[in-house]
Amino acid sequence: MVTADRLIAVGIMVLSAYFMWHATVLPIGWNGMTGGPGGGAFPFWLSAIMMATAAAILVRSLRGKTDYSGDFFDPDTLRSVVSVVIALVVTIGLIPWVGAYIALPLFLLWYLRIFGKHGWVLTASLTIATPLFLFFFFEVTLKILLPKGLTEPAFTPLYAIFF
Structure with missing residues (x-):
């Protein structure tokens, strides 16, 4: 289990370095022309985080601060991980056709209500609040358009209001 922690931590660090290097193709600082961060800012800083x-996970495992016992994945955990991975692949596959504002709430609905067995109040509030937050954060504030697929015509009145 400790070996798995170390291998995964190193793998994530390597991927993060690659993502950071790749993000520097676009500006990562403040873009004075658009009045916002450059196109590579979020990928760079999220990869840095x-x-x-x-690195913290790796250091913790090297210092012996772990209290793991047992297998890396028991059958129930493996089944859960596989079902979530399949749901994420389906969600990513849906984005070009139905758009991010439909695909992501569908994933949240499945993940919270069916997979996580949470109540309807939490499920409904997050399923509705997430696309609203994403719209205002990315499209209105940062002026980064997310894929809309079939829902593109529904956004024309909103563009008239905010742009």
Whole structure:
């Protein structure tokens, strides 16, 4: 289990370094022309946070601060991980056709209500609040358009209001 922690932490650190290097193709600082961060800012800094977190996991395992016992994945855990991975692949596959604002709430609905067995109040509030937050954060604030697929015509009135 400790070996798995170390291998995964190193793997995530390598991927983070690659993502950071690749993000520098676009500007990562403040872009004065658009009045916002450059196109590579979020990928770069999120990758940096991911690398720091993986490094902390690696240091913790090297210091012997882990209390793991047993297998890396028991059958129930493996089944859960596989079902979530399949749901994520389906969600990513749906984004070009139905758009992010439909695919992501569908995933949240499945993940919270069916997989996680949470109540309807939490499920409904997160399923509704997430696309609203994403719209205002990415499209209105940062001016980064997310894929809309079939729902593109529904956004025309919103663009008239916010742009």
